[in-house]
Amino acid sequence: MSGHSTYQPKSGFSRWMDARLPVGRLVWDSFVDYPTPRNLNYWWTFGGILSLCLGVQIITGIVLAMHYTPSADHAFNSVEHIMRDVNYGWLIRYVHANGASMFFIAVYLHMLRGLYYGSYKAPREVLWILGCVIYGLMMATAFMGYVLPWGQMSFHGAVVITNLLGAFPVVGETITTLLWGGFAVDEPTLKRFFSLHYLLPFMIAGVVVLHVWALHVVGQNNPTGVDPKSKADTLPFTPYATVKDGFAMSVFLILFAIFVFYMPNALGHADNYIPANPLVTPAHIVPEWYFLPFYAILRAVPDKLMGVLAMFGAIGCLFALPWLDTSKVKSMRYRPQAQLYFVIFLVVCMVLGFCGAKLPADPVIPGLWSPKVFDAELNSFVWLSRFATLYYFAYFLVVMPVLGLTEKPRAVPETISSPVLGDADKKD
Amino acid sequence: MRRGNPYSRHGLLKKGVTHTNRSCHGTSTGRRDQKRGDLLAPPVYIPRANLQAAYPSLARHFEGDLQVADPAANAAHTGEDDPSRRDFIHIAAITAAAVGAGAVAWPFIAQMNPAADTLALASVEYDLSKIESGLQVTINWRGKPLFIRNRTPEQIAAAVADDGKGMPDPQADADRHKEGKANWLILIGSCTHLGCVPTVGGGEYGGWFCPCHGSVYDTSGRIRSGPAPKNLVVPEYAFLSDTKVKIG
Numbered sequence: 001m002s003g004h005s006t007y008q009p010k011s012g013f014s015r016w017m018d019a020r021l022p023v024g025r026l027v028w029d030s031f032v033d034y035p036t037p038r039n040l041n042y043w044w045t046f047g048g049i050l051s052l053c054l055g056v057q058i059i060t061g062i063v064l065a066m067h068y069t070p071s072a073d074h075a076f077n078s079v080e081h082i083m084r085d086v087n088y089g090w091l092i093r094y095v096h097a098n099g100a101s102m103f104f105i106a107v108y109l110h111m112l113r114g115l116y117y118g119s120y121k122a123p124r125e126v127l128w129i130l131g132c133v134i135y136g137l138m139m140a141t142a143f144m145g146y147v148l149p150w151g152q153m154s155f156h157g158a159v160v161i162t163n164l165l166g167a168f169p170v171v172g173e174t175i176t177t178l179l180w181g182g183f184a185v186d187e188p189t190l191k192r193f194f195s196l197h198y199l200l201p202f203m204i205a206g207v208v209v210l211h212v213w214a215l216h217v218v219g220q221n222n223p224t225g226v227d228p229k230s231k232a233d234t235l236p237f238t239p240y241a242t243v244k245d246g247f248a249m250s251v252f253l254i255l256f257a258i259f260v261f262y263m264p265n266a267l268g269h270a271d272n273y274i275p276a277n278p279l280v281t282p283a284h285i286v287p288e289w290y291f292l293p294f295y296a297i298l299r300a301v302p303d304k305l306m307g308v309l310a311m312f313g314a315i316g317c318l319f320a321l322p323w324l325d326t327s328k329v330k331s332m333r334y335r336p337q338a339q340l341y342f343v344i345f346l347v348v349c350m351v352l353g354f355c356g357a358k359l360p361a362d363p364v365i366p367g368l369w370s371p372k373v374f375d376a377e378l379n380s381f382v383w384l385s386r387f388a389t390l391y392y393f394a395y396f397l398v399v400m401p402v403l404g405l406t407e408k409p410r411a412v413p414e415t416i417s418s419p420v421l422g423d424a425d426k427k428d
Numbered sequence: 429m430r431r432g433n434p435y436s437r438h439g440l441l442k443k444g445v446t447h448t449n450r451s452c453h454g455t456s457t458g459r460r461d462q463k464r465g466d467l468l469a470p471p472v473y474i475p476r477a478n479l480q481a482a483y484p485s486l487a488r489h490f491e492g493d494l495q496v497a498d499p500a501a502n503a504a505h506t507g508e509d510d511p512s513r514r515d516f517i518h519i520a521a522i523t524a525a526a527v528g529a530g531a532v533a534w535p536f537i538a539q540m541n542p543a544a545d546t547l548a549l550a551s552v553e554y555d556l557s558k559i560e561s562g563l564q565v566t567i568n569w570r571g572k573p574l575f576i577r578n579r580t581p582e583q584i585a586a587a588v589a590d591d592g593k594g595m596p597d598p599q600a601d602a603d604r605h606k607e608g609k610a611n612w613l614i615l616i617g618s619c620t621h622l623g624c625v626p627t628v629g630g631g632e633y634g635g636w637f638c639p640c641h642g643s644v645y646d647t648s649g650r651i652r653s654g655p656a657p658k659n660l661v662v663p664e665y666a667f668l669s670d671t672k673v674k675i676g
Contacts, residue, residue, distance in 0.1 A: 156624060160640065163623040178537070182546045184571035184618075192540065279566045279573040279617075281624040283639045299641060304621060304657050361642055375653070 005029050030216060035234035036241045037222035039416050043117075044220065045248030046110035052249055053103040054208065058201050060096040068148065070194035072187040075150035076275045094264040095256075100142050101267045102256050104290035107135060111318075116342060118330030119221040125322040127214040132318045134207050139315075141200040142288065144193040151272035152282050158185045158193070160285065164298070167308040184278065224416055225330025233416040284359065292356030293349050296385040297392065299360050302375060310389065317396040324396055326404030334410040341399045348391045355385035551676030553668065556612065564628045566617055569675055573617035573625050574663065575636075576673075579647060583634065584610050587648035590633075597659045601648040604662055614675065615649045616663055621656035636660070 007025040009015040014024050067086050069078035082089035111131070114120055120128035147158045162179050166172040181188030219227065228234045235241075259266065267289060271282045287295050294311050301307035317324070332338045360382035363370075370379035377383070552569050554576060559565055564577040579587075587601040605613055617625050619638040630637025631644035633652055638645075643654030650659040665675040 156640075160622040160624065163621075166623075177542065178540045180542075181540055182542045182571055183550075184623075186546075186571040188543065188546065278571060279568060279625060281639055285624065285640050299655075302655055304655055307655070359642075 006033050030212075030237075031242070032236065032238040034216065034237040035219075035228065035231075036237050037220055037228050037416055038233060038235045038240075039222050039224060040220065040241070040244070041223055042244070042248055043109070043113040044222075045245050046106050046113065047215075048245035049106045049249055049252050050103070050110060051208070052252075053099060053106055054201065054204060056099050057096065057103060058205070060092050060099060061198070061201065063092050064096055065198060068194075070148070070191050072150060072190055072276070075148060075190060079149045091260070094260045098256065098259045098264060098267065100145065101259070101288070101290065102252070103138065104142070106252070107138060108290075111135070112346070114221075115321075116332050117221055117223060118225050118325070118327070118332065120322045121225075121325060121327075121330050122322070123218045124214075124221060127211065127218060128322055129319055130207055130211040130214055132315075134204055134211060135318070136315065137200055137204045137207065139291070141197060141204065142290070144197040144200070146288060147190065147193050148197060149272060150190060150276045152274040152276055152280075153269045153272040153285070155185060155276035155278065156281050156285050157287060158189065159281075161287075162189075164308050164311070167305045169305070186278075221330065222416060223331060223333060224413055225333070226413060226416055229415045230417075286357055289353065289357075292354075293352035293392075294356075296352040296356035296381075297389045299356070300382065300385040300389040310393075314389075314392060317393070321396065321400070324400040326401050327407070327409070328404070329409040329412055331412075334412050335403075335407060336410065337407045338403055341395060341403065344391065345395045348388045348395075351388045352385060352392065355381045355388065360385075551674060553672060553674045555672055557671040561611070566625075569616075569663070574675060575613070575615045575617040575628070575649075575660070577613045577615070577628070579611045579613055581611075583647040586633070587646060587650075590646060590648075590650075596651050596657060599648075599650060599659055604648050604650075604659070606667060609667065612673070613647075613649060614663065614665055614673065615660040617660070619643055619656055620651065620658040620660065621654070626660070 005025055005028070007018070007022075007028040009018045009024065017023070018025055064082065067078065067082045067089060069075055079093070082093050084090075086092075114128065114131070143157075143161060147154045162176055162185060165179065166176040168175065177183070179189070179192075180186065181192060222228075269286065274282075286292070294314055297314050298307045298311040301310050327335065327338070329335055332342055358381040361376060361380055363377065363379045364381060364384050365379055368379050370377050372378075373383065375382075550570055552567065552574075554565075554567060556576065556578070559576060559578045561578050562580045562583075564575055566573045566575055568574070584601070591600045601610075605611075619626050619640065621638065621641055621643050624638050624640035626636035626638040626643070626645060628636055631646075631652075633644060633646035635647045635649060635652075636645040637643075638654065638656065641655050643656035644652050645656075645660055646652050648659075649662075651657070663675055665673055668674050
């Protein structure tokens with residue numbers, strides 16, 4: 001994007017190194033001299049925050065693995081050993097457990113940023129899909145990590161999620177047996193989940209490298225959705241983006257620390273402090289908060305296989321997004337109608353998350369009578385999640401393709417700097 | 429692109445090139461542009477108008493294409509530029525590599541299936557005399573809960589009375605217990621929806637109720653409502669005596 005390199009090795013050693021392995025040049029070109037659109041706002045700082053989250057998870061995770069025992073008999077006790085006996089073990093484990101939630105907060109904001117400003121549109125399709133791959137790997141990693149403490153929620157969460165794959169005809173049972181390494185979730189399952197939980201973050205790191213590489217090939221999107229056209233549209237990464245990212249990371253770490261030090265168990269479930277018992281399922285089984293919307297979609301569909309397909313389809317829509325959106329305008333800043341549907345989508349995602357945490361048959365408004373439709377009363381969380389699921393899919397499969405063809409967007413500026421500096425600057 | 433450019437075509441016409449680089453695969457440009465059979469010979473580009481006149485015998489093989497192999501180079505490799513032989517080597521090499529990769533992958537996938545000791549622990553014996561009428565015990569079998577329920581006559585009657593009713597997975601109560609042992613119902617206590625453990629006595633039929641997603645089973649363990657698609661599974665078991673049962 002930036003054309004030729006402007007790196008000037010200063011010392012004798014850096015000149016020697018530059019002729020052999022130009023790492024310094026790579027860093028300079030990618031993180032110092034790299035031109036960033038001058039109008040990036042704080043929604044663009046989550047890439048840096050996410051790298052920080054991955055780093056924190058890998059470091060705390062490696063330390064935890066030094067004290068943890070991946071065995072059905074000892075896993076729960078070894079986690080308690082970390083919490084009570086290991087020096088600062090409580091801190092490291094709370095950072096790791098809350099770090100997962102922080103990671104998902106950041107990734108959801110990062111994805112919504114992309115959704116709003118059209119960052120998935122040409123030429124950034126591959127960049128977006130790599131991001132979706134990272135998100136998928138994150139979900140797999142988080143799920144397997146949650147199983148490791150071998151508490152009641154760990155165990156029965158693993159039972160429910162692995163049984164999802166059993167819904168597929170013909171191959172379903174073979175796949176679940178292969179995953180379990182037995183006839184149920186048991187010792188072999190825990191051991192392989194531990195191994196994979198250790199592996200996947202490094203796979204994420206690998207895909208992150210591709211993600212950043214793709215980003216540096218096509219350049220960053222920006223709030224106008226108009227690609228930079230001249231030097232007047234960009235600023236060097238350092239100091240402008242580094243300082244902005246650094247400030248955003250500091251603010252994010254304050255939120256992180258509030259959770260770690262003041263409410264470390266607020267995002268977890270109390271039942272996971274009960275050792276796993278295969279013979280008793282907790283009365284109300286829920287996944288971690290970041291999976292709740294998908295869990296609600298799963299339960300909204302009355303058929304087992306269709307429910308599983310809907311849940312995976314909800315994630316699949318993201319991969320197809322670059323080709324579902326027909327709008328020629330990237331940023332929703334200039335698409336007032338799209339903004340409306342986007343806000344509804346946001347609300348619907350939160351409603352789905354809320355429904356996922358509730359019992360399906362419970363009433364949404366207590367005490368309100370409603371007719372029984374199909375299999376449940378209309379005033380129930382299962383029906384609310386059905387309506388929300390309908391909108392979720394309609395947003396991707398109907399609104400995105402149709403709106404781009406029918407809407408009338410506002411005028412898009414010709415360059416990034418023109419709306420800032422006025423028409424006088426629009427000479428080239 | 430290159431074919432449409434008279435300058436590059438002219439440049440490649442130099443015969444000297446063909447003698448300086450005679451690797452088996454030809455030059456990189458020649459490899460990309462040439463037709464299959466000419467991989468062994470570096471390319472020569474000939475204006476189309478001259479093609480018929482210069483090589484009348486070859487021209488008909490390359491309709492519309494301005495490239496042919498240098499016939500002199502071809503002659504030197506007679507017998508080696510047979511396209512089917514080269515294809516065979518490629519296909520054979522790729523096939524051997526694929527089979528090898530599969531053979532290596534197999535043990536790495538198969539190791540995930542249940543180990544021999546897991547399979548060996550697959551049966552369990554239980555003394556039924558401890559279970560009073562109307563009660564159920566839950567034991568661990570293959571890592572899963574196993575329900576052994578001593579049904580009351582009323583519960584059996586309720587299950588038999590519902591035999592003909594519409595159910596998602598129709599089955600008669602008599603097919604779900606051993607003959608003459610109608611009170612002993614032995615089931616895998618794993619909801620057929622997503623594997624949670626249903627609670628005994630719950631739901632409107634007094635059978636089982638799954639707390640996870642609201643599946644309701646009757647006193648025969650048959651699914652009556654909710655998302656579960658199948659009845660609670662009856663495992664393979666046999667009565668060793670009146671009070672002893674072997675499961676698995």
